Amino acid sequence: MTVPEDIYEITNPKDISSLKRALVNRLIYSIGKDPVETQERDWFFALAYVVRDLLTLRWMESMRRYYLQDAKRVYYLSMEFLIGRALGNSLLNIGCYDEFKLVLEDVGLDLEELAETEEEAALGNGGLGRLAACYLDSLATLRLPGFGYGIHYDYGMFSQRIEDGYQIEHPENWLRYGNPWEFPRPDVLYRVQFRGHVVECPNADGKRRYRWIDTEDVMAMAYDIPVPGYGGETVNNLRLWAAKASRDFELKYFNEGNYIKAVEEKTQSENLSKVLYPDDTTQMGRELRLKQEYFFVSASLQDILKKFRIDQRDFSDLPQEVAIQLNDTHPSVAIPELMRILLDEHQVPWDDAWAITVRTFSYTNHTLLPEALEVWSVRLFEELLPRHLQIIYEINHRFLTEVGERFPGDMGLIQRVSIIDEERGKRVRMAHLAIIGSHKVNGVAALHTRLMRTTIFRDFARIFPDRFVSITNGITPRRWLNQANRGLAKLITETIGPGWVTDLERLRQLAAMADEAEFRARFRAVKSANKQHLASLIAKRLNIGIDPASLFDVQIKRMHEYKRQLLNLLHVITRYNRLRAGLSQDMVPRTVIFGGKAAPGYHAAKLVIKLINDVSKVIGRDSTVAGLLKVVFVPDYNVSRAMEIMPAVELSEQISTAGMEASGTGNMKMAVNGAITIGTLDGANIEIREKVGEKNIFIFGHTAEQLDEMRRGGYDAWRFYYDNEELKLALDMISTGYFSPDEQDRFKPLIDSLLREGDRFAILADYESYIACQEEVDRLYLDSETWTRKAILNVAHSGWFSSDRAVREYAERIWNTPI
Template identity: 50%
Template structure:
C-alpha cells in the first residue's frame, strides 16, 4: 500500500460510493487498527485486520448484549448451560452474518484494499471442544439467542484446548493448539467476577440445629476461578447472550520467600499446578494424576458456575427458595454431574437450607442430557479419589444414596442385585461413584438426543432407574444451526434456496420443503450441480495445499469426518476402500465410478487403537494414490487437524455422507444433519438420528445398510460371529488377509495384525458382519451416480426435508418440556 494511498485513507478519503453503513464500519475498523492494535496502516497484517474488524463488530454486539440484559425481566426464568466443551469455531462471520453486517464489512474492507475472506481466515478456531458434544453446545447457545431465550453458557477457558493434530509418516502426534497466542478480541476478562474453588482437606461436624447437623469444610487447597465473557449473537441480532468461561488462577501466584531464597522453580510450582486445570481439554487419564486433573477440571467449572448462578439469583431475589422457578440448569453429559452434590452443599452448608428443601430446589433446577451408551463414557470416579479431593461432596453423595435406597425399601422389597444396580456406588469395580446415576437422581428431567438413543437409554443404562421414575426420561433430538452450516458455509446453495423458496427460508427452515416442487427441474439441478462443483473446487485446492494430493472434482466426494473411534467405524470404511482398490486392480477395464475418499478426525491421545486406524488410513492412501493402475478411479485423502473451519470447507463439497456407526451406539450425530442440509446423500446404519433423518427425507433418499440395534445385540451373544462373517465373505477375507500380510505396510508387515485379529476374535463393533451389506450399498451408489438426474433428485430431497433438524426447534422443545420457559 503506497504512502499516498495511506495518507488518503487516514484523511478519510476513499469513502466515495460507500453506503452509510459501510462508511461507518470503515471508520470503526480504522480506529481499531490505530487505537486498539497500535498499528500504522502500512504495518498492519491480516491478523491485525481481523482483530480490528472483530472489535468493530463486537462494539455493535455489546450494545445489543447490554440491552438484552436490561430488558430481561427480574422474574424471567433463565437457562444455564453447563458444558465442558463449546466448539464455537471462528466467530467473526457468525457475528457479522447474524448482525446483518456482511455487506457493510465486506465493502468497508474492500475500500481499504483488504479482502474479507483473508480477514476471516486469519481468525484461529477457538480450541474449546472436541466433537459433536461441543459443537451441539455452540449451536444451542446461538439458537437460544436467536429465539430470544435468556441464557448463560458455562465452561472452561482452555489455554490450549484440544491438541493440534500433526501427522508424520502416518502417525498422529499431539502438539498444543495455541489459539490464544495473539489474544482473543471477542472476550471480556472479568477479574471482579472470581470465585474460590476448594479441594481436599477435612470436614468438621458441628452441633445439631433446627436445620440438622452443620458441616464445616476446611479445604487443603483453594483455586480462584476468573470469568471471561464472550457475547453470543443471535440471528438478526434479536438477543446477545453470555458464554462465561472460567480460567484457573492461584490465590498466591508466587511464593516470595522461596523465590528470595533462590528456589525460582519451586516458587512457581503451586501456580503451575493450579493453572493446569484450565490448560488443556481432556488431559490423558491413563495415569492417576491425569484422572485427578480431569475431576479437578469438572468440579472447578461446575462449582464456579453454581456460585455465580446463585449470586446472580440473589441479586434479583430475596433468598434461594425460588431458585428452581428462576433458573434451569442443563448438564451437558456427565462432566458437570458433580453439580448435584455441589448445589446441595451450597444450599445446605452455606445458605443454611434444610436438607429436604435443598433437595427439592436441586431436583427442580437441574436437568441432565445423556450423550452415550458406552460404559467407558458414562463417567465413574473411585471413591478414594473423591473422598480425598472432595470430602464434603462424598458425604453428601453417601447421604443422597442412603436416602434413595431407604425410600425404595419402604415402597417395595429389594433384592441385593437390584440394590447394587440402582446404587450411586458401584461396588463391583473397586467402589466407584456412578456419575450418570447421580445426575439422574438429582435432575428433574433426563433426556436422550435422538428417538432411538432415548429408547435405548430407557432400556439399557438407566433401565432400573427408568422403572422407578418412568416419567423422567424424555427425548430431545439434536439439531444444528442453519445460519452457520448453510448460510455461511454454503452461500452459493443459499442463494439458490432464497430464489426458489423465498427469503423467508432464512428464518423458517420448514420453507425448504418448497424445493421439492422443483425437484425434476433440469435447470435447477444444473444450478445446484454448479454450486456443488464450485465448493468441490475449493476443497480440492485445500487438499492440494494441505497434503499435496491432487483430486478430481468430477469424482464422488465420499466423506467421513468425525472423531476417530471404533464404534464410528472408520475401519469399516477403510477396509471397503482397500477392497475396492483390489477390485479395480483386478478388473481395470470395468467402468468404475471415480471416487475420492476423504477422511478427517482426531484420536484421543491415549486411544492407541484409534491411532492405529489413522495410520492404516495413511498407509492405504499411500498405496492407492501411488498406483497408476487406479489413477482417475480412486483417491484416498486424510486431512489433518480436523476442526470447525475445516468442516465448513468439506461439508458443502460432499456428495456422500458416511454415517456408518454400529447400530445402537451413536447417540445422535449432528454431522449427518449438516451433510443432508447441504445436499449430500447419506450412507448409514439405522443408528442415532439417521433413523429420524430417514423418516423425514424418505427411505428412498438415503442408503441404509447393516444390522439394526436389536440384531447387533443378538449377534454379540455369539463369540464367533466375527470369524463366521469373514468365512461368509471371500472379498472381506481376502482384504483382511492382505492387511495382515503387510500388503499396505511392507516396511512393517505385522503392523495391522492386531487389528485383523480383533475383528476375528472380538468384533464388538460389527465391522465384519456389516461389511457385505456396506459393500453392496456403495455399489448401489455407484449406479445412482451414473444416473445424475436421479442422484440430484435425491440430493434435493435431503435439503428440502431436513428443516425439522434445526437447533431452534430443539431449543424450543427444551424450553417447553424441560426448562418450562415460554418462548415466542
C-alpha cells in the same frame, strides 16, 4: 449513568464510512499500529474489535431486556464448547457481512482471507462440544436468556499433523495473540475450595451443621464471550472460567520467606485450566480432570446464585427462576454442590434443598459406551471434595431407602442403582448421581433414548418412568448452511426467500423444485463449484490432485472403532481390487475423503489413521486405478475444516455399529448441504430416513436388535471371513503387509481385533451389505438427474434437524421456558 446514544462511534452499522472510521481507529488506538505498516493479523484484530463493539451494545440491551422481563434463565453447563471461528458468523448474524466486505476492499483487503487468520476456539473434542455451541447460537436466535458456562482452557483440542502417515499431536496455543472476542473480568472472581476436612459444629437450634475447612483454594476468574443470535437483536453470553492462584496461598509462603515455593504453587494452581482432555470416549479418572469439573461448577453456581439473590428471593423460587442443564455427567458434581450451598451456607433443611435441586437440574446423556461413563474412586473424591462425598452418601442413602420401600426384597436392584459401585474398589457413578438429582434426563436421538431406558438405565426408567425424554440433536443452520455454503444459501434464498435461516422447516418448499430440470441444474452447479473449491484447497494444502468430477465420498468425525472408519476402508480396498481385476465398467470414479482426530492414547484409532494413509499411498501410486479411485486423509479436522468440506460432500458416511452412535450431528450437516447418506440404522440416521424418505437414503447393515441377537447366539468372526472371498482378500492384504511392505505386521492388532477378539463393532457382519449398498450408490450416481433429485429432497426434508427445533423442545419439555 445514562449515555447519550449519539456518543457511540457507529450509529448506523450500514454506514460504510463510519465503519471504516471505526476500523482505522481500532487499528491505531487499540492495536497501536500505523496503517502503513500493518500485517493481516493486525487488520483482523482491528476488525474483530469493531464487530465486538457492535455486539457489545446489543449484548447490554439484551441483558437489560431480560432483567426487565424477569425472564427465567437457562444455564448450559459444559466442559466443552467447540465454537470455531467467530468473525464470519458474527458478521452474518448481525447482518453486516457485505458492508464490512466493502470497507475492507476499500483498504485493499479481502474479508475471506482475513477471516482465515482467526485462530479457532477449539474448546471441545467433537459432537458434545459442537452441540453446545450450536445450542448457544439457537438460544440467542430464539431470544432466550440462555448462558453457557465452561472452562477457559489455554490449550484446547490439539492440532493434528500427519508425519509418515502417523498422527502427531501438537499443542494448540490459540491464545498466543490474544482472543479479541473475550472480555476478561478480573473483578468477577470466586473462591473454589479443595481438600481440607469437614467438621461438625453444634448449632444454636440444636441441629447439626457441617463446615468444610482448612481447604486449599483456587480462584476462578471470568472471561465473557458474546454470542450473537441471528438478526443481531439478541446477544447472549458465554462465561468461561480461568484458574488464578489465591492470594492466601501465596501470602503463606511469602511470610515464611519462601518466595520460589510461593511462585511454584501459584503456577500449579493455575494449571487447572491449562488443557482440555482430548479423549471423549474413555474415562481416565485423573485427579486434574475432577478438579476441572468441580472448579467450573463451583464458580458457575456461585455466579448463578449471586445473580439470583440480587432480588433477595427465597431459595424455594430457584426452580422457577433458573434451569441448569448438565451437558453429560461432567458437571454433575453441581448436584451435591448446590445441596452443600443450601444446607451448609444457608441452613435450608434437607428435604427442601433436595426438592429445589432436583427441580433445577436436568441432564443430557451423550453416550451408552460403558468405557465413557464417568466414575470416580471414592478415595479421590474424599481427598478432593470430602463434604461432597458425605452429601452424595446421604443422597444415596435416602434414595436407596426409598427404592427399598417401593421394591421390597430386590437386593440386586439396590446394588445396581446405588451411586456407589461397591464391586470395583468403591467408585462414584456420576450418571446415577445425575439421574437421581435431575427432574429430566434426555437422550439425544429416539433410538438412543430407547436404548438408554431399556439397557444401561433400565432400572432407573422403572423407578422414574417420567424422567426420561428424547430430544433429538440439531445443528445451527446459520453456521452450517448460511455461512459454510454461501452458494447453496443464495440459491435457496432466491427460490423460497430468506426466512429459512430462522425457520429451517421452510426448506420443505424446495421439495417441489426437485422435479424441475432447471432447478436441478442450478443445484448441481452449486455442488460442483463447492467440489472444485474443496479440490483447490486440497491441492494447495496437501499437494494432492483430486478430480472434481468424481463422487466425493466423505467420512469426517472423531476416529473411533465404533464409527468404523475401518469398514469404509474395507470397501475402498475391495473397490481397488475390483478395479484392478478390470471390473471398472460398473464403477464411478470416487474420491474417498477421511478426516478426524484420534485420542492420543487410543492405539487402535491411531493405527487406522496410519492404515488410511498407507492405503492412500498404494492406491495413489497405482496407475491402473488413476482417475478411478483416490483416498485422501485431511489432517487436523476441526470446525473450520468441517465448514470447508461439508458443502462439497455427495456421499455422507454414517456407518457406526447400530446402537453405538448416540445421535451424530455431522449426518445432519451433510444432509442439509445436499449429500446423500449411506448409513446404518443408528442414532439420528433413523430419523433422517424418516424425514427424507427411505428412497432418498442408503441404509445397510444389522439393526441394534439383530446384533444383540447375533451376539447372544455367539458371534462367529471367522465365518464371515471364510464365506466372503473379497472380504478375506481385503483382510489378508492388510495382514500380510500389502499396504505396509516396510513393516508387514504393522496392522496385526487391527486384524486380530476383528478375527481373534470378537469384532466388538461388527465390522465383518456388516461388510457384505455395505459393499452391496455401495454398488447401489454407484448405479444411482451414473444417473445424475435422479441423484440430484434425491440430494435436493435431502435438503428439503432436513429442516427438522435445526438446533432451533431442538432448543424449543428443551425449553418446552425440560426448562419450562416456552417460547
